Amino acid sequence: MAAQSKLSLPSDRSLSVLLSRASSSYLKHRSKISRAVYLTLFVALANRVRNAVNEQKAAAARQRHRESSSAGKTTAAGVDPGRRKVELNREFFRNLFRLLKIVIPGVRSKEMRLLVSHSVFLVIRTLLSLYVAELDGKLVSALVRGKGKDFLLGIAWWMVVAVPATFTNSMARLSYHQCKLALQYRTRLTRYIHDKYLSQMTFYALGNLDDRIKNADQLIAVDVSKFSNSLAELYSNLAKPVLDMYIYNWQLSRNVGGEGLFAMALLVQVSANIMRVLTPPFGKYVADEARLEGEYRFSHSRLIDNSEEIALYGGHESEKTTLDKGYFTLIKHVNYILRRRLYHGMMEDFVIKYFWGALGLVLCSVPVFIAIPGVPAATLGDRTEAFVTNRRLLLSSSDAFGRVMFSYKEITELAGYTSRVSGLLDVIDDIHRGHFEKKLVSSASTEANAAILSGRGIVTEGTDIEFKNVPIVSPNGDVLVRALTFSVRPGQHLLIVGPNGCGKSSLFRIMGGLWPVYGGEVTKPPPEEIFYIPQRPYISRGSLRQQIIYPDSTLDMARREVTDSDLFGILQTVGIEGIVTDGWDEEREWREVWSGGIQQRVAMARLFYHRPKYAILDECTSSQDLATEKTLYDTVKSLGITLITVSHRRSLWTYHDNILQFDGQGGYVFTKLDAEKRLKLEDEKEEIELQLRAVPEMERRIEELEAVVRERMAQAEAQAEAEAEVEGDEEEGFWTPHPGTTDGVRSPV
Numbered sequence: 052m053a054a055q056s057k058l059s060l061p062s063d064r065s066l067s068v069l070l071s072r073a074s075s076s077y078l079k080h081r082s083k084i085s086r087a088v089y090l091t092l093f094v095a096l097a098n099r100v101r102n103a104v105n106e107q108k109a110a111a112a113r114q115r116h117r118e119s120s121s122a123g124k125t126t127a128a129g130v131d132p133g134r135r136k137v138e139l140n141r142e143f144f145r146n147l148f149r150l151l152k153i154v155i156p157g158v159r160s161k162e163m164r165l166l167v168s169h170s171v172f173l174v175i176r177t178l179l180s181l182y183v184a185e186l187d188g189k190l191v192s193a194l195v196r197g198k199g200k201d202f203l204l205g206i207a208w209w210m211v212v213a214v215p216a217t218f219t220n221s222m223a224r225l226s227y228h229q230c231k232l233a234l235q236y237r238t239r240l241t242r243y244i245h246d247k248y249l250s251q252m253t254f255y256a257l258g259n260l261d262d263r264i265k266n267a268d269q270l271i272a273v274d275v276s277k278f279s280n281s282l283a284e285l286y287s288n289l290a291k292p293v294l295d296m297y298i299y300n301w302q303l304s305r306n307v308g309g310e311g312l313f314a315m316a317l318l319v320q321v322s323a324n325i326m327r328v329l330t331p332p333f334g335k336y337v338a339d340e341a342r343l344e345g346e347y348r349f350s351h352s353r354l355i356d357n358s359e360e361i362a363l364y365g366g367h368e369s370e371k372t373t374l375d376k377g378y379f380t381l382i383k384h385v386n387y388i389l390r391r392r393l394y395h396g397m398m399e400d401f402v403i404k405y406f407w408g409a410l411g412l413v414l415c416s417v418p419v420f421i422a423i424p425g426v427p428a429a430t431l432g433d434r435t436e437a438f439v440t441n442r443r444l445l446l447s448s449s450d451a452f453g454r455v456m457f458s459y460k461e462i463t464e465l466a467g468y469t470s471r472v473s474g475l476l477d478v479i480d481d482i483h484r485g486h487f488e489k490k491l492v493s494s495a496s497t498e499a500n501a502a503i504l505s506g507r508g509i510v511t512e513g514t515d516i517e518f519k520n521v522p523i524v525s526p527n528g529d530v531l532v533r534a535l536t537f538s539v540r541p542g543q544h545l546l547i548v549g550p551n552g553c554g555k556s557s558l559f560r561i562m563g564g565l566w567p568v569y570g571g572e573v574t575k576p577p578p579e580e581i582f583y584i585p586q587r588p589y590i591s592r593g594s595l596r597q598q599i600i601y602p603d604s605t606l607d608m609a610r611r612e613v614t615d616s617d618l619f620g621i622l623q624t625v626g627i628e629g630i631v632t633d634g635w636d637e638e639r640e641w642r643e644v645w646s647g648g649i650q651q652r653v654a655m656a657r658l659f660y661h662r663p664k665y666a667i668l669d670e671c672t673s674s675q676d677l678a679t680e681k682t683l684y685d686t687v688k689s690l691g692i693t694l695i696t697v698s699h700r701r702s703l704w705t706y707h708d709n710i711l712q713f714d715g716q717g718g719y720v721f722t723k724l725d726a727e728k729r730l731k732l733e734d735e736k737e738e739i740e741l742q743l744r745a746v747p748e749m750e751r752r753i754e755e756l757e758a759v760v761r762e763r764m765a766q767a768e769a770q771a772e773a774e775a776e777v778e779g780d781e782e783e784g785f786w787t788p789h790p791g792t793t794d795g796v797r798s799p800v
């Protein structure tokens with residue numbers, strides 16, 4: 052300190068002379084030095100760009116090599132989006148640009164207006180800060196020189212400037228613009244995703260036919276929001292410091308000389324590069340954390356969805372283990388990130404606050420120590436003013452630079468969210484193109500199955516339902532039936548039977564367009580002409596009316612000219628008019644209010660409301676007694692609806708004309724169904740089966756009886772032999788006393 056204060060004294064002539072000589076020689080060669088410095092900078096920059104391009108080319112080549120070695124298994128996304136590598140590379144910028152186009156759709160959009168007004172406030176704020184820095188210098192200078200009037204005037208002006216400065220500060224600062232922007236981004240992105248997610252049955256395919264996305268709900272509800280916040284925050288945290296850096300440094304370079312500033316910038320750049328190398332991949336950490344959060348949340352929602360079953364099984368301990376495991380995996384990861392952040396924060400603090408702070412002070416001292424020739428020596432007041440202004444500028448500039456540096460962490464976090472959200476969009480687009488990716492089970496790996504899986508069938512619209520050589524393939528790649536051919540014409544009711552898991556419901560999934568058609572030809576009427584009632588009735592949210600007309604809206608109902616009293620009539624038909632207690636607008640959690648049987652009848656009521664051409668009834672009356680089932684089926688037929696029924700109940704045979712019978716081994720029979728004849732045959736068959744079932748018991752009884760007979764025969768033989776022996780003895784004059792007798796009386800044998 053002592054040495055420094057000594058150096059700064061103007062009386063230290065020798066040093067001043069030395070410095071002024073150095074500076075005059077520096078000024079003499081200033082333009083040459085500048086040229087050399089800028090040339091060096093340019094060469095360094097060009098080298099960095101060339102290296103970056105080479106790196107990208109090498110990465111692309113590596114990626115191509117990876118893709119070609121796993122041909123046929125890659126997707127548009129390439130890697131499982133939940134786990135793909137998160138880096139600040141070309142892919143990140145491509146993805147970010149794609150999302151930016153969604154969240155800021157045009158120059159006239161609301162988001163653009165918000166961004167522009169935000170930016171304007173940011174510029175005004177920086178210019179005002181610049182002005183305040185100068186004012187501060189003048190005030191301190193007036194203080195040092197003892198100029199009271201100047202000082203008071205300065206203070207008054209300071210207060211005047213404070214009014215617009217405060218307003219711009221609060222407008223430019225985070226809260227208002229940033230939150231508004233984040234909300235706008237989220238709305239745009241959510242709408243965009245909802246449009247795609249709920250079109251072409253994508254929500255079904257994402258969960259059932261493709262396993263690249265694990266928790267789509269988490270991605271849409273949480274990650275989109277985090278991405279939007281992160282993007283809005285980044286603009287505030289990056290745009291302002293970059294602008295500050297530019298303006299402050301420009302002003303500083305005017306005050307202290309461009310080369311000094313450049314030298315300092317070079318040092319800062321080197322240390323920043325070192326820091327960047329040492330910065331952990333926070334983007335990947337964030338993406339992993341979001342994935343683990345999703346998995347943990349999903350375990351909880353599964354517990355809630357199946358609470359009754361789990362409670363009845365007494366499965367709470369097993370569920371607790373699953374939940375604990377999910378939670379601790381997440382927490383372990385969060386703790387790991389925290390530790391990495393701690394070390395990284397310490398390094399950042401040291402470099403940015405202390406090392407760069409010291410560099411800044413050295414820079415501020417330039418005009419103090421170096422007297423510029425031709426320029427009159429500065430007075431103490433001038434030097435103070437210059438120092439205070441420069442120091443303020445420098446503090447703001449280094450603060451801005453620090454924030455740019457810190458924002459690297461935020462950028463990597465944004466990269467994490469960008470990767471997850473764009474991963475979801477990639478997979479959705481892929482599904483829309485008809486490309487699915489799912490880990491196939493072993494049976495799918497046979498060549499014959501692979502050939503079926505690689506094919507695609509034809510789907511056409513018609514009045515009948517017809518399948519010609521269509522394979523039924525499960526999403527796991529299991530070929531349930533190689534080539535199925537059958538047809539349903541209006542009025543020709545079809546019954547489908549077969550063992551569990553043979554592919555009965557899968558047929559409807561293909562018919563409904565949920566599963567791809569891997570071959571053959573499918574003809575089917577437009578979707579609105581087929582109504583499907585599944586095994587488990589779906590009860591939606593909303594009013595009682597909405598339950599009956601689902602998926603129609605009340606507007607559709609009005610368009611169909613159906614009234615509430617018509618609905619009541621339908622409920623009477625299915626025998627549940629009692630559920631209307633508080634009017635049609637009553638809203639409750641109907642799934643919990645109604646029993647399974649009532650839910651099935653509500654599903655049938657929907658069918659009577661929609662009155663389609665074809666009704667697919669997939670075991671949907673299993674909880675009904677025979678009399679109710681009869682009423683329901685009679686009503687369906689009386690409405691002219693053609694039935695396609697899956698049921699094991701013989702009582703339903705009489706309602707059908709054709710039968711499609713699967714054997715569960717990949718074979719099937721499609722034929723006319725003469726219910727009466729078939730029932731008779733079935734009765735006879737059952738009788739014979741009953742008799743056959745008794746055969747083993749009869750055989751066992753025969754064996755038992757044979758054993759008894761054999762035993763009796765053996766006993767009789769033994770007795771005969773004994774008698775023969777006794778007779779022989781008598782003839783020879785011997786007699787044997789009978790046991791228990793002593794009188795020598797002969798006992799009869």
Ligand SMILES: Nc1ncnc2c1ncn2[C@@H]1O[C@H](COP(=O)(O)OP(=O)(O)OP(=O)(O)O)[C@@H](O)[C@H]1O
Pocket residue numbers: 259260525526527531549550551552553554555556557558
């Ligand atoms: N989303 C899915 N992902 C993977 N495999 C599936 C999926 N849905 C069904 N499967 C499989 O397809 C096969 C046929 O199922 P399907 O539901 O068609 O049987 P089903 O004949 O209707 O049986 P059930 O009489 O028990 O209802 C089963 O092995 C089943 O595991």
